[in-house]
Amino acid sequence: MSWWVGLLRRSWQSVPHTVLTPAAWLVVGLVAALNASRFVPTARPVDALGIALIVLGPLLLVVRRAHPPAVLVGCTAVLLGYLALGYPFGPVVVPSLVALAEAILRGHRRVAYVTTGVAVLAGLAIQIVVRGGAAGLEGRLGWLAWLAAYVAGCELWRARSERRAQAAAAREETARRQAGEERLRIARELHDVLGHHVSLINVQAGVALYLIDDDPEQARRALATIKDASRDLLREMRSTLGVLRGIDEEPPRAPTAGLGMLDRLVADNEAAGLAVSTSVDADVRALPRSVDLAAYRIVQEALTNVRKHAGAGRALVKVTAADGTLRVVVDDDGAGPPERPGEGGTGLVGMRERATALGGTLSHGRAPGGGFRVEAVLPLAGSGGAAVGAVGARSEEETG
Known part of the structure; x- marks a missing residue:
């Protein structure tokens, strides 16, 4: 049984939201249209043209993320056309609301507000001229209040999304800056360590080569200095490279560099x-x-x-x-x-x-x-x- 659950979960996750949301509202709109005559008997029965308009809104939502303003204008035009033809009011309004939210969240606020204002005025005109005069204006005013609350919610969501994006960008910039500072610190450490020890080894190697025949004891002391310097160099290099690897295998046993x-x-x-x-x-x-x-x-x-x-x-x-x-x-x-x-x-x-x-x-x-x-x-x-x-x-x- 669990493999069925896993299959359904993977299938659900594989469906893009750009398709899933329009498909869901398409089904809801068609079901509501087929049963509209039982709830709104005075409205025009939903015929082939009405079904085509109901289908067109969700189809436009498929490309809402690529073209938010155009989809909003298209869905609004479909909604006004549907209402102007006298079809029953219902879930057909949802694609326009989804397109409105997408436009606001994507930053197309001017287009969203202008289109919404035009749609409200056109809707009131349709209500007065086509759908029974001023008798239903009280209900429409209540719906306008709900629409204002919906737009406010979209604005709050947009502001929250922008804050989250800014916070993520700030965290990324901080991490990038800290990584750069750490690279610079390690580069300085490597330069100082290598410069000191390698130059010391070079000098002592020259001394050993020059005196190896005439003064073997002095050459031996130079070689001993080379050995000590190379050991210190390996220790400090290992410590620095351990930071690059991000590991601390064990606490350091040698004294850390300092004026001591x-x-x-x-x-x-x-x-x-x-x-x-x-x-x-x-x-x-x-x-x-x-x-x-x-x-x-x-x-x-x-x-x-x-x-x-x-x-x-x-x-x-x-x-x-x-x-x-x-x-x-x-x-x-x-x-x-x-x-x-x-x-x-x-x-x-x-x-x-x-x-x-x-x-x-x-x-x-x-x-x-x-x-x-x-x-x-x-x-x-x-x-x-x-x-x-x-x-x-x-x-x-x-x-x-």
Whole structure:
């Protein structure tokens, strides 16, 4: 028995509503027409012409979604013709009401209101001239009140449909914007991670090749640095690609990137031949996570640029927290990145995007004492911002 129910359900779902609604009202109209003489004996009997008009209205509804105004005008003309010929009033009016609702819902409101107004005036004229004078006007006025309520309901439904469409469009736009922001974030992460580790591996590989015969011990240390850098690179790449796949297989065991790993970043750069000094005047453990990550990546990318482009031998990293902001400054004694048109290379653009994403700023240019400077000012949002600004100093010096 259940397979019969499933067959009927699938059959019902396979029938398009553009055909189902006209077919239903066609059946209702024909049944009402065949029994009209018993309920309205004074009206003109429904003959072949009357049946043709009853059939024509539902047939026009088949194309109501493709041509709402034309179908409304056609159904209204059929209805007025039917009433003008003296046939009994009944379900023949329904196709016009369906066409009116379709026109309003599709936004053809002016055509709908003009056609409805013309139909009402023509109907009153037909009632006075053809269908018994003013005797039935009281009932027609009641029907007009019902028609006004029907139009109001159609307008409410149209407004509700528009709100739902706008909400769906807003949700889609929000999802699209969030996806774009996530892609940009992942692109920045990949750029910073690859730039730092790959450049470090490249430098150490060159050192190992150059010293493998003359100083095997130094070459061995360079290879060990390559191993550590490649391991870190694989770990961070795996974490980032896991976000792309949308999975978290297990909680991360390695520390997440942040200013707490500044010592390790300094050691990596010194292993590549860049002496880095640091001065930290903030409690990095109290930093908001987004600010901590952005500050670390800015320092990482700035030092990578120093190694790759500046030709510098030393760099100084200063981190200070005051007045609700975190200030990160990276100075070097080199020539700075190569001149490029516009705002600089991808690294500088990525650092600026990280800063502006948090409502901060990033500037770069010649340092006051010579060399090149990258400076970021990041607002400390959320809990922990006030605590960081009040923390005492913690300084450390790393020598090459």
